[in-house]
Each structure stands twice: as structure tokens, then as C-alpha cells.
Amino acid sequence: MIEWRGLRHRYAAGTEIVFDDFELREGRHLLLRGASGSGKSTLLALLAGLLSASEGRLLVAGQDLRAMSARQRDAWRGATLGFVPQRLHLSAALTVRGNLELPALCAGLPVDHGRADELLDRLELHALAQRLPHQLSVGQAQRVALARALMRRPRLLLADEPSAGLDDANTARMLALLSQTAAEQGATLVLATHDARVIAAADASFVERVLR
Numbered sequence: 001m002i003e004w005r006g007l008r009h010r011y012a013a014g015t016e017i018v019f020d021d022f023e024l025r026e027g028r029h030l031l032l033r034g035a036s037g038s039g040k041s042t043l044l045a046l047l048a049g050l051l052s053a054s055e056g057r058l059l060v061a062g063q064d065l066r067a068m069s070a071r072q073r074d075a076w077r078g079a080t081l082g083f084v085p086q087r088l089h090l091s092a093a094l095t096v097r098g099n100l101e102l103p104a105l106c107a108g109l110p111v112d113h114g115r116a117d118e119l120l121d122r123l124e125l126h127a128l129a130q131r132l133p134h135q136l137s138v139g140q141a142q143r144v145a146l147a148r149a150l151m152r153r154p155r156l157l158l159a160d161e162p163s164a165g166l167d168d169a170n171t172a173r174m175l176a177l178l179s180q181t182a183a184e185q186g187a188t189l190v191l192a193t194h195d196a197r198v199i200a201a202a203d204a205s206f207v208e209r210v211l212r
């Protein structure tokens with residue numbers, strides 16, 4: 001499902017991150033660990049095709065991302081990937097429902113209102129559908145970002161520090177939601193975290209990778 005060999009990324013400022021070779025088989029999930037600054041967010045951005053690695057080979061869902069043009073990567077990302085970023089990037093001017101429907105509008109695609117309804121139900125957000133992001137709790141906003149990431153039924157779901165700002169109960173709930181929804185949708189999860197609660201809760205379907 002995911003494989004990288006000889007992968008390195010050098011930022012313009014000079015920092016170079018070297019990733020040891022790795023392969024994640026179909027049906028497993030990835031728990032990406034490592035101290036602050038070890039490269040977790042960089043690796044997620046590479047996996048999402050948002051950054052292009054300076055060296056190496058990176059295969060995601062059968063595609064060699066480094067062999068694709070930026071335009072091809074954009075199309076691939078829209079069709080394959082859901083991303084729950086660390087800073088949720090909800091649009092402040094749009095309702096919860098509007099936030100779920102915005103990516104399709106931006107991509108010039110038809111909005112799947114039925115899918116939005118299904119996810120609002122599934123993630124217990126229906127009663128909040130007309131609220132604006134500033135009217136949500138941290139946990140509710142996280143669920144909106146997750147629902148938005150799932151709109152196009154991605155094969156791969158990336159989440160950067162999904163427990164950030166959540167208390168223990170909401171952390172457990174978020175992880176259960178991620179695992180259940182991934183199982184229901186047949187999606188592979190990649191979670192980047194340094195939260196001991198997340199690491200302790202990850203079941204045997206997760207392969208751990210510690211970045212150094």
C-alpha cells in the first residue's frame with residue numbers, strides 16, 4: 001500500500017530529513033511516531049503529494065508519486081486521499097455542512113449531499129450542521145475535519161496529531177472513529193503522533209514506525 005526507498009527531503013532552508021526504507025502492506029495501518037522535528041509532518045506531506053521528495057522512491061496506493069507532475073498529483077490526491085491536518089483549516093465563514101461540501105465545489109465537482117448527510121449522521125454532527133466552526137468544541141471540530149476528509153471515500157486517510165487538544169475521553173472516541181470509519185470504508189490509516197495515549201490505544205492492525 002505504501003513503500004519508500006532511499007527517501008530524503010531537503011527544505012530550501014537546508015534541513016535534510018532522511019527516511020529509513022519502509023513498506024506497509026495492504027490491510028495494515030501506520031502509526032508514525034517520533035520526537036518533535038523528526039519529520040512526521042514532512043512525511044505526511046510527501047505521502048499526500050503536497051511536497052515532492054528530493055530523492056528516492058515513494059509508492060502510495062500503487063502510484064509512484066515522484067514520477068508524477070504536480071498536476072497529476074493534485075488529481076491523484078483528490079481521488080485517493082483524505083487528510084485531517086493538525087491545524088484543521090475549517091473555513092470560518094462556512095457552516096459545518098458547507099465545510100464538508102467546499103472541497104468538491106473548489107474542485108469543480110458535483111456536491112454529493114447524500115454523502116454529507118451520511119457522514120453528518122455517522123459522526124454525530126447532524127444537529128450541528130448549520131453551526132459555524134467557532135461555535136464548535138475542539139472535539140466537534142475534529143469530527144468535522146474527519147467528515148470532510150471522508151467525503152470522497154478515500155483509500156488512504158492521513159491524520160496529523162489527531163488527538164491534539166482533546167481530553168482523554170475525546171481522544172479515545174476520535175481513535176475509535178478513525179479505526180471504525182477506516183474499516184467501513186476499506187481505507188488505510190496513517191496517524192502521525194507523539195501522544196502516548198494514541199500509541200497505547202493502537203491495536204494490532206497498526207504498524208509502528210519511529211522517525212529519528
Ligand SMILES: Nc1ncnc2c1ncn2[C@@H]1O[C@H](COP(=O)(O)OP(=O)(O)OP(=O)(O)O)[C@@H](O)[C@H]1O
Binds near residue numbers: 012035039041043
Ligand atoms: N518549510 C520548512 N522549511 C525549512 N525547514 C522545515 C520546514 N518545515 C519543517 N522544517 C524542518 O524539518 C524538520 C521536520 O519538521 P516536521 O514538521 O516534519 O517535524 P514533526 O516530526 O512533524 O514535528 P512536530 O511533532 O513538532 O509537528 C524540522 O527540523 C523542521 O524545522
